[in-house]
Amino acid sequence: MSTTVLDPTDETAPSARERTTRPESLAGLTVGLLDISKPRGDVFLDEVESRLISLGATVRRFTKPTFAKPAPTDLRHEIATSCDAVIEALAD
Amino acid sequence: MSSPPLPDGLVAFVKKDCPTCELIAPVLADLDRASSLTVFSQDDPGFPSIPGVRDDRSLELSWRNSIETVPTLMRVTDGAETDRIVGWSVDQWRDFTGIAELGDGLPEHRPGCGSLSVDPEHADALEAAFGDGLRARQIEFATAEDPFEAMYDRGWSDGLPVVPPTPERVARMLSGTTRPADDVVATVPPNLADVTVEKIAINAVMAGCLPEYLPVVIAAVEAVCTDEFNMHGVLATTMGVAPILIVNGPIRNEIGMNSGMNVFGQGNRANSTIGRALQLVIRNIGGGVPGEVDRSTHGQPGKVGLCFAEDEEGSPWTSLAESLGHSPDVSTVTVFCGEAPRIIFDQMTQDPAGLTESIAMVVRNNVHPRITGMDTIVAICPEHMARFRDAGWDRERFETELTSRLEIEVDGILRGVDGVAEGIPTGLGFEGATLPKVRSGGLLVVHVGGPAGLFSSTFGGWVSGPMGSVPVTKEIVR
Numbered sequence: 102m103s104t105t106v107l108d109p110t111d112e113t114a115p116s117a118r119e120r121t122t123r124p125e126s127l128a129g130l131t132v133g134l135l136d137i138s139k140p141r142g143d144v145f146l147d148e149v150e151s152r153l154i155s156l157g158a159t160v161r162r163f164t165k166p167t168f169a170k171p172a173p174t175d176l177r178h179e180i181a182t183s184c185d186a187v188i189e190a191l192a193d
Numbered sequence: 194m195s196s197p198p199l200p201d202g203l204v205a206f207v208k209k210d211c212p213t214c215e216l217i218a219p220v221l222a223d224l225d226r227a228s229s230l231t232v233f234s235q236d237d238p239g240f241p242s243i244p245g246v247r248d249d250r251s252l253e254l255s256w257r258n259s260i261e262t263v264p265t266l267m268r269v270t271d272g273a274e275t276d277r278i279v280g281w282s283v284d285q286w287r288d289f290t291g292i293a294e295l296g297d298g299l300p301e302h303r304p305g306c307g308s309l310s311v312d313p314e315h316a317d318a319l320e321a322a323f324g325d326g327l328r329a330r331q332i333e334f335a336t337a338e339d340p341f342e343a344m345y346d347r348g349w350s351d352g353l354p355v356v357p358p359t360p361e362r363v364a365r366m367l368s369g370t371t372r373p374a375d376d377v378v379a380t381v382p383p384n385l386a387d388v389t390v391e392k393i394a395i396n397a398v399m400a401g402c403l404p405e406y407l408p409v410v411i412a413a414v415e416a417v418c419t420d421e422f423n424m425h426g427v428l429a430t431t432m433g434v435a436p437i438l439i440v441n442g443p444i445r446n447e448i449g450m451n452s453g454m455n456v457f458g459q460g461n462r463a464n465s466t467i468g469r470a471l472q473l474v475i476r477n478i479g480g481g482v483p484g485e486v487d488r489s490t491h492g493q494p495g496k497v498g499l500c501f502a503e504d505e506e507g508s509p510w511t512s513l514a515e516s517l518g519h520s521p522d523v524s525t526v527t528v529f530c531g532e533a534p535r536i537i538f539d540q541m542t543q544d545p546a547g548l549t550e551s552i553a554m555v556v557r558n559n560v561h562p563r564i565t566g567m568d569t570i571v572a573i574c575p576e577h578m579a580r581f582r583d584a585g586w587d588r589e590r591f592e593t594e595l596t597s598r599l600e601i602e603v604d605g606i607l608r609g610v611d612g613v614a615e616g617i618p619t620g621l622g623f624e625g626a627t628l629p630k631v632r633s634g635g636l637l638v639v640h641v642g643g644p645a646g647l648f649s650s651t652f653g654g655w656v657s658g659p660m661g662s663v664p665v666t667k668e669i670v671r
Contacts, residue, residue, distance in 0.1 A: 104340040107329040107358045109349050109395045109477040111386035174337050 124186060128157035133184035135172065136164040149188060197254070198272030202229030203290065206255055206265045209240035211306035213281050214264050218242070220286065220296045227292060235263065235309045255310035256319040262305045266290075280305035320368075321360030328375060329391055331360070344399075349477055351469065351497055355399035366394040369404030370411060371671060378411055379418035381479035382425035383486040388414060388478045393470070396477055400470035400498070405448045406463055408669045409526055410470040413438050413500075416528040416667040417471065423662045427530045427655065428481045433491040434655040437531045437570070438468050438500035439639060441514035442524030444669055450502035454643030456572075457501060457534050457650070468498025493533040501641060507575055508640035510588040516638075517666050524669040529570055529637060530662035531652035532560060539577070540647040545584040548577060549591065552649060553598035557630055559653030563606040563616040565628040568635030568654035568664060571595070574642035577649050592636060599630035632657045637664060 124130055132153050136142045150160045163180055165172050172180075180187050205221060207214040218241040224230045225243045234240050235255055238248035249255055258267070262279040266289060269275065278285050281303040287295045310319055321327055334343045340357045344350055356362065367374050367390070374391040381388045390411065397410050417424045417436050427434060440450055451461035459465060475481040483489065489496070505512045505521070514525040539551040556569055573581075581591055603623040608616040617623050635657050642648070655661055 103333055103336045103338075104343075104357055105331050105333045105359060106340065106344075107327065107360060107363050107391075107395045108332055109329075109358060109392065109399055109473065111381075111384065111388075111392075111478050111480070112330050113384075113386070172337070174339070177337075 126156075127153060127186065129159075130185035131159045131161060131183065133161050133163055133180045133187040135180065135187055135189045136162065137189060138165050138167055197257075199254070199258070199267070199269045199274065200229075200231045201269050201271065202231065204267045204269050204274075205230065205232045206235065206249070206258070206260045206263055206267075206308065207232060207241065208235040208263050208306070208309060209237040211263050213303040213305040214240075216299060216303060217264060217281050217286075217296065220299070223295060224290060224292070228290065252310040252315060252319055253323055255308055256323050260308040261311050263308050264305055265308070317361040317365045320364040324364060327360055327363060327391060328389075329363075329395060348482070349399065349473075351472060351476065353469075353497070355473070356401055358395040358398040362398045363391065363394050366398050366402065366404050366407055367391065369394075369407035372411065379414050381414070381418055381474060382481070383428060384478075384480035386478050386480070388418075388474060392478055393474055396473040397466075397470040400473050401462065401466040402470050403448070403462070403466075406467050406470070408671050409438075409440060409444060409448070409463075409467050409500075409524075410474075412526045412667040412669040413467065413471045413528060414474050416526060416665040417475070419665050421659075421663040422528055422530065422665045424475065424479070424481075425486075427662055428475065428479075428487050430655065431488050431490045432532075432655055433489050433493040433496075434530050434532055435493055435495040435499055436468075436471060437495060437529045437652060438471065439513060439527040439529065439570075439637070440467075440500065440502045440524070440669075441505065441512050441519070441527070442521065442669070444524035445502035445505070452502040452504035452641050456504075456641045456643075457499070464500050464502070465498065468495075468500030470498070471500075472496065472498045495531075495533055503639045504575070504641050508578065509582040510578075510591075510638075510640060513637055513639045514666065516588060519666065519668065525666050526669060527637070527664055527666040529568065529652065529664045530655045530657075531568070531570060532654075534572070534650040534652050535559070537577075537649040537651055538647075539649075543580060545581050545586050545591075546594065548580050549594045550598055552651070553595055556595075556599060556651050557601065559630070559651060561615060562601075563613070564653075565601055565606070565617070565630050566632045566657060567630070568637070568657040568662075569631045570637045570639065570650075570652040572639050572641050572650040572652070574646060574649045575640070575644050576647050578640055588638060592638060596629070596631065596636065600627040601630050602627055635664070 134146045136146055153160050221241050222243050233247045233249040233254055235249050238246055265279045267274050267277040278289050283296045283301050334340050341354050344355050372390045376390045377387045379388055393411055397407055448463050450463045481487050503512055519525050537552050537555045542548045542551050603617050603626050606616045607619055608614055
């Protein structure tokens with residue numbers, strides 16, 4: 102069950118955490134590809150992977166156990182600590 | 194938020210899990226046939242088995258109409274209640290409805306049951322959902338997020354875990370004050386953000402306060418956010434000072450504050466969480482974050498929160514608040530900008546004059562022996578206080594004697610003496626004169642501590658007076 106809390110701040114900052122700054126170039130970076138376990142997501146990601154490699158990126162592949170739930174904390178942690186950028190793929 | 198209008202005619206609130214409601218189910222059926230009746234069911238829209246029963250399992254209408262007992266029978270005209278009866282009484286119900294044979298054969302009287310809308314299990318959630326008190330932005334953590342880690346990630350914590358301020362907990366916290374949730378209490382430095390009673394309540398929940406502590410936290414926020422106290426300066430200084438809270442008056446005992454053993458230490462919920470709640474308000478509302486506007490070189494443990502009560506009952510003297518002109522019937526909080534406490538160790542001196550000199554020896558060294566004109570707390574322990582009591586000294590005598598011993602000869606504290614550059618500048622005409630260690634009006638004497646032990650304490654101040662910070666006392670309004 103998710104928890105809802107009341108904002109303890111003066112609410113001048115956005116409630117969502119800010120995204121990391123986008124990289125100028127992917128060359129030399131490690132890019133994570135997260136398959137959310139929707140059918141044929143792997144087909145799409147295979148193509149993305151080959152294009153990323155041609156841009157000089159290193160690719161690591163990850164898969165969520167189920168598309169119906171957010172990625173487990175441990176998986177998010179692993180992606181956050183081992184990748185410079187991540188692409189989350191949805192295919193339907 | 195206003196209540197949706199009720200249908201005109203008779204309106205009944207019932208629940209299936211109530212023997213009285215079960216008993217009068219046939220009466221409700223009779224009333225439904227005889228007049229315009231609308232039944233709201235709190236737990237089962239299939240009960241009673243008459244057409245058109247309204248589903249109030251959300252309890253919104255029960256809550257909005259202040260239903261405390263089921264059954265409740267109301268008369269509604271033009272959408273507004275004009276009368277109500279509660280429980281079951283044959284005479285009352287016949288009188289109320291004008292139907293002479295209503296409830297024939299039923300017992301004369303049954304008290305009914307408690308409404309689900311006042312059940313402690315639901316009351317806070319209903320207040321949070323339907324009350325008009327809560328205006329703060331709601332933030333939903335993801336299912337996989339640990340709320341405690343999520344609050345750390347958002348920077349809401351002082352480093353210790355904080356209690357998730359759910360709407361239910363905040364609604365319960367707000368029950369601790371009579372002040373409206375949207376009252377603006379103060380403008381909080383350094384960001385100069387207005388803080389409402391509700392925002393203070395949110396931070397009080399996070400700090401671990403009970404609702405009855407909230408009025409103390411509110412008064413403390415008011416006190417530090419004055420020009421006199423100068424919270425911005427207290428926060429931004431590189432010197433390791435903190436707001437120190439001293440509580441006087443009846444509320445000390447009502448909320449179980451510690452004024453005795455380990456009074457500046459850990460272990461008492463009210464002491465520990467009230468001071469922490471103030472610091473969380475400074476952090477979360479004011480934006481006072483260490484490394485940002487908080488530039489303290491060393492800081493000090495009291496910056497997590499330092500709050501204590503005076504032992505008034507055990508003292509032969511007037512309390513601190515009384516000495517500042519407040520009635521002993523009134524509760525107050527006094528805020529003082531100070532360093533961490535230092536111990537006044539004297540296990541030998543029996544006579545009050547010698548003990549006063551002993552205290553003065555330590556106070557002279559507060560912050561630095563060459564710094565003068567600063568505010569000071571002297572916290573006298575019970576065993577030291579007994580010396581003054583036995584000798585017949587009162588507060589005024591002690592303060593006069595101590596102050597006279599704190600006149601510092603400037604020639605000994607001039608810049609450069611003994612090779613130490615810190616001190617009073619030469620050439621300003623102070624040579625040969627004395628300067629007071631403690632600013633006039635800046636001596637706060639309190640009686641606190643455990644029954645055994647010959648250790649009083651003192652807190653040195655910061656830049657004291659109008660150029661820095663002045664102690665501020667606020668009355669605590671429930």
